Amino acid sequence: xxxxxxxxxxxxxxxxxxxxxxxxxxxxxxxxxxxxxxxxxxxxxxxxxxxxxxxxxxxxxxxxxxxxxxxxxxxxxxxxxxxxxxxxxxxxxxxxxxxxxxxxxxxxxxxxxxxxxxxxxxxxxxxxxxxxxxxxxxxxxxxxxxxxxxxxxxxxxxxxxxxxxxxxxxxxxxxxxxxxxxxxxxxxxxxxxxxxxxxxxxxxxxxxxxxxxxxxxxxxxxxxxxxxxxxxxxxxxxxxxxxxxxxxxxxxxxxxxxxxxxxxxxxxxxxxxxxxxxxxxxxxxxxxxxxxxxxxxxxxxxxxxxxxxxxxxxxxxxxxxxxxxxxxxxxxxxxxxxxxxxxxxxxxxxxxxxxxxxxxxxxxxxxxxxxxxxxxxxxxxxxxxxxxxxxxxxxxxxxxxxxxxxxxxxxxxxxxxxxxxxxxxxxxxxxxxxxxxxxxxxxxxx
Numbered sequence: 001x002x003x004x005x006x007x008x009x010x011x012x013x014x015x016x017x018x019x020x021x022x023x024x025x026x027x028x029x030x031x032x033x034x035x036x037x038x039x040x041x042x043x044x045x046x047x048x049x050x051x052x053x054x055x056x057x058x059x060x061x062x063x064x065x066x067x068x069x070x071x072x073x074x075x076x077x078x079x080x081x082x083x084x085x086x087x088x089x090x091x092x093x094x095x096x097x098x099x100x101x102x103x104x105x106x107x108x109x110x111x112x113x114x115x116x117x118x119x120x121x122x123x124x125x126x127x128x129x130x131x132x133x134x135x136x137x138x139x140x141x142x143x144x145x146x147x148x149x150x151x152x153x154x155x156x157x158x159x160x161x162x163x164x165x166x167x168x169x170x171x172x173x174x175x176x177x178x179x180x181x182x183x184x185x186x187x188x189x190x191x192x193x194x195x196x197x198x199x200x201x202x203x204x205x206x207x208x209x210x211x212x213x214x215x216x217x218x219x220x221x222x223x224x225x226x227x228x229x230x231x232x233x234x235x236x237x238x239x240x241x242x243x244x245x246x247x248x249x250x251x252x253x254x255x256x257x258x259x260x261x262x263x264x265x266x267x268x269x270x271x272x273x274x275x276x277x278x279x280x281x282x283x284x285x286x287x288x289x290x291x292x293x294x295x296x297x298x299x300x301x302x303x304x305x306x307x308x309x310x311x312x313x314x315x316x317x318x319x320x321x322x323x324x325x326x327x328x329x330x331x332x333x334x335x336x337x338x339x340x341x342x343x344x345x346x347x348x349x350x351x352x353x354x355x356x357x358x359x360x361x362x363x364x365x366x367x368x369x370x371x372x373x374x375x376x377x378x379x380x381x382x383x384x385x386x387x388x389x390x391x392x393x394x395x396x397x398x399x400x401x402x403x404x405x406x407x408x409x410x411x412x413x414x415x416x417x418x419x420x421x422x423x424x425x426x427x428x429x430x431x432x433x434x435x436x437x438x439x440x441x442x443x444x445x446x
Contacts, residue, residue: 001273005031007424008268008275010255010282013041014410015401017235017242018417019281021094022434023424024245031275032242033253033268038232039239041283042384042404045073045232045343052301056380065377066303067345073230074301074343076382077404078335078352079413080105080224080318083215086414087234088225094434096237103341105224106314110188111321112180116310116372119188119320122216136178143175143185147209163203171202179324185209187322193331193356193407194323211411224318224409230343255286258398265398279397279424284387287400291387296357297406300366301380302373304349308336309372315340315349318408319372326368330356333408334369354406357383393423 006028009020017039020032038044046052048069049062062069081087081102091097108119112131120129123141132140152163161171172182186192190208197205215223227233243249250270257269258280267276284291307313321332336351337343344350353369362383370376389400399420405412418429 001270001275003031004276005029006277007031007279007281008033008277010034010258010268010280010286011041011401012036012039012235012239012251013283013401013404014043014231014235014238015413015417015420016041016281016283017238018090019420020247021096021238021241021245022417022421024242024247025094025434027245030242030247031250031277032239032247033250033255033270035252035254037252039236039251040076040232041235041285043075043077043079043231043235045075045230047073047230049074052380056382058378058380062378065305067348071339071345072343073232074350074380075231075337075352076299076301077231078299078333078354078408079231079404080226080335080409082211082409082411083218083223083225084211085215085409085411086418087410089431090414090417090434091234091237093431094238094241096241099237099240100233101228102225103228103316104219105222105226105316105318105337107311107317108188108222108224109311109317109319110184111319111325111368111372112184113325116308116319119184122213131184132181136181139175139177140181140185143172143177144213146175147206148213150206150210152203161202163206164201166202167199168202168205169198171206172198183322183324184320187331188320189213191320191407191409191411193405194329222318226316226337226341228342230341258282258287260396260398263395265396279393279399281399281401281420281424283401284389284403287389287391287398288387290389290391290396290398291400292390293385294388295386296362296383297354297386297404298357298362298366298381298383299352299354300363300370302351302353302370302376303344303378304351304373304376305347306375307338307349308334308351319369320408321368328355328365329358330406332366332369333406334372335408354408356406393420399424 009032012034049072050069109116120126149157151157189212259267265280315338319334332355338349386403393399421429
């Protein structure tokens with residue numbers, strides 16, 4: 001403990017573990033501590049099932065029908081990985097993929113007037129989809145063609161659209177798309193949580209739809225991937241990367257004090273010892289006085305013995321309930337995985353619902369999603385405050401991550417990682433920077 005480090009990291013959430021891995025690969029001396037006895041912090045997967053019951057204060061032990069407690073790895077935060085997204089790039093470049101196995105999520109669905117429909121994301125699917133009438137299909141097909149050819153640096157592909165000025169609302173108008181199609185395009189393909197994007201320049205929206213289509217093109221069933229044994233495997237994979245490059249890990253370490261002198265972090269005190277550092281990375285729970293509450297998320301983990309109705313009995317899927325369909329400001333998401341992913345006992349399914357809280361009765365806000373899942377055997381509901389740092393670290397050299405939001409993919413988490421990286425190093429995040437050396441000195445033979 002009584003040593004000097006370049007970077008001390010507190011908390012083993014995914015954001016912290018990826019940054020710790022990147023800093024180690026870049027040759028920094030890293031000490032990584034967590035007050036918990038398990039990896040993952042807020043983004044952990046809980047095993048055995050008994051621990052999940054305890055965590056949510058559910059009396060008694062899980063019934064025998066739930067199978068062996070050890071067969072369960074239940075995510076606290078539901079997320080999937082976009083096959084062509086930033087996190088997958090980070091995993092591939094750092095070769096953390098060596099420690100993980102992934103499955104493609106089998107389907108992506110959208111809610112319309114009380115029913116769910118498969119999200120059409122290719123021109124062929126668009127023509128077959130019952131979400132749209134015949135003429136609408138043709139217009140949507142043209143729109144998808146425009147998006148896939150779109151290149152902001154090639155005026156010939158822009159069809160008169162100015163990527164930095166034309167709003168997305170105007171692009172939809174140009175293709176004469178109706179409200180229902182706008183709903184599922186903005187929320188199920190571009191994955192926006194609200195409708196604020198409609199009046200902003202269309203560049204970001206078009207790129208998001210492109211990311212969805214390119215991710216889908218990689219594996220075909222859906223654009224999403226999910227790691228076997230749960231999302232808790234991700235932080236552990238990056239922690240292992242950090243350890244290979246000399247990062248030191250300590251779980252179960254109570255953090256007594258973060259020592260700041262003249263406005264700048266100089267070290268961390270734990271169990272009477274002080275480890276010194278030049279920079280500190282932590283999640284908001286370690287520095288509440290330097291973070292601000294920016295909202296709340298409600299999540300419900302639901303255990304079932306059946307797949308979700310009207311999904312062709314798939315083992316995994318995502319369902320998006322666009323806010324307009326249920327008179328809300330934010331979408332509701334459902335992520336379902338099952339025993340096929342080694343996260344539940346045989347024959348069991350785990351669906352996690354999440355949304356941004358809008359009222360004083362958050363659980364009632366989940367009703368449209370809960371209705372899709374009936375019958376539910378056991379439900380674990382939690383409401384979490386979302387925090388963002390008020391201290392950007394310029395002077396203090398303390399870099400605090402943002403809480404995990406209600407989105408069901410890791411793109412916003414990766415944006416936060418890139419933002420912290422830039423504030424720490426003064427340079428833009430470059431995926432090439434995190435290439436592993438050909439011959440890792442710390443051996444990784446197995």
